[in-house]
Amino acid sequence: MRALRVVPPGPGVLTELRDALAGGDAILVGTPGDDLPAEVEQRVALVVETSGSTGRPKRVALSADAVLANAAASESALGGPGQWVLALPTHYIAGLNVLIRSIGAGHDPVVVTGERFTPAGFLAAVKQMTIxxxxxxxxxxxxxxxLDDPAATAALAGFQRVLVGGQATPASLLQRAALAGVKVTRSYGSSETSGGCVYDGSPIGQVEVRVVGGEVQLGGPTIAEGYLGDPELTAARFVDELGMRWFRTADAGSFEGGRLTVTGRLDDVIISGGVKVSLGAVERLLHENGFEDAVVVSARDEKWGEVPVAFTARTDDPAPAIAAIEAALGPAARPRVRGGSAIPLLPSGKPDRVSLAAQQNN
Known part of the structure; x- marks a missing residue:
């Protein structure tokens, strides 16, 4: 067994993480919990709490081999080592990955400071970069x-690559970035896969992709040991076959010609008036029709059972977007739009879907 220590987010995480990956105590970046064990299995170096954006948070147990394999694959896919700007929280896998890649590259990251992310804070961090x-x-x-700030956009265009993940990235945002000369790579993965392990639809390193019964499954050396203290959920979500460990993502998609296309969550399908409606498909069409920030959740309805409800900060007329959704998915997919209020976010930057659903159904 191996001791597990809780490390508070902040500047000390890099040192503690370096020690954990070298064989020291395993760490969890966050706050202590009464149910946190004092020890973990010897293979576990890092425990990551998921954001709980679509359900209850879980503690993912990762080995040093898994996260280092992900970092090496990322470095190869991005064209070599470099220095990183850390703009994400270090208690989530995306922020931790920036630190792990920095350890592998031999260059300390520079950190965006401030209570909230701003172009000024990002530019201040860029000025500290040394290579x-x-x-x-x-x-x-x-x-x-x-991209809304000319100086920040110019600085970002000088980066070798900008990874973007955490949620679906609207095509219009990718187009804006490309027109500005910003080289974006879309990253797909989760804490259970040591973070992003599919770049622009292609698996990196030794990662394998398969689709079983419509579900995207990811396999290879970056897959987690399982969920800390939850053997039943571990058995349900992780599969070992012929020496390969697979993670069942619960995402729907297809994998053809070596390219992965994720179409939504398997568990985001509702029955509205007896008709199946994919909330992910509704959300994607809203993004493609001018509502790039839209988040779609399910709401109870006395007549239809469930209906899709879209939240957006925009106040534009949603009628054209709704018409496009009806044309593509049918009248049952027509969302009720709640506009004009900021979307609540988790610390990871993902929309807080649980909060929105609770707000709608209470």
Missing amino acids: PERFTSLVPAQLATL
């Missing part, structure tokens, strides 16, 4: 914020 090979990892909202 020309530059990388960063962002969520879509952060990328949009930087």
Whole structure:
């Protein structure tokens, strides 16, 4: 067994993480919990709490081999080592990955400071960089914020690559980035896969992709040991076959010609008036029709059972977007739009879907 220590988010995480990956105590970046064990299995170096954006939070147990394999695959896919700007929280896998890649590259990251992410804070971090090979990892909202600022956009265009993950990235945002000369790579993965392990639809390193019964499954050396203290959920979500460990993502998608397309969550399908409606498909069409920030959740309805409800900060007329959704998915997919209020976010930058659903159904 191996001791497990809780490390508070902040500047000390890099040192503690370096020690954990070298064989020291395993760490969890966050706050202590009464149910946290004092020890973990010897293979576990890092425990990551999931954001709980679509359900209850879980503690993912990762080995040093898994996260280092992910970092090496990422470095190869991105064209080599460099210095990273850390703009994401270090208690989530995306922020921790920036630190792990930095350890592997031999260059300490520079940190965006401040209570909230701003172009000024990002530019201040960029000024501290010491080598020309530059990388960063962002969520879509952060990328949009930087593209709204000319100076930040110019700085970002000088980066070798910008990873964007954490949620679906609207095509319009990717187009804006490309027109500005910003080289974006879309990252797909989760804490259970040591973070992003599919870049722009292609698996990196030794990662394998398969689709079983419509569900995307990811396999290879970056897959987690399981969920801390939850053997039943571990058995349900992880599969070992012929020496390969697979993670069942619960995402729907297809894998053809070596390219993965994720179409939504398997568990986001509702029955509205007897008709199946994919909330992910409704959300994607809203993004493609001018509502890039829209988040779609299910709401109870006395007549139809369930209906899709879209939240957006925009106040534009949603009628054209709704018409496009009806044409593509049918009248049952027509969302009720709640506009004009900011989307609540988790610390990871993902929309807080649980909060929105509770707000709608209470």
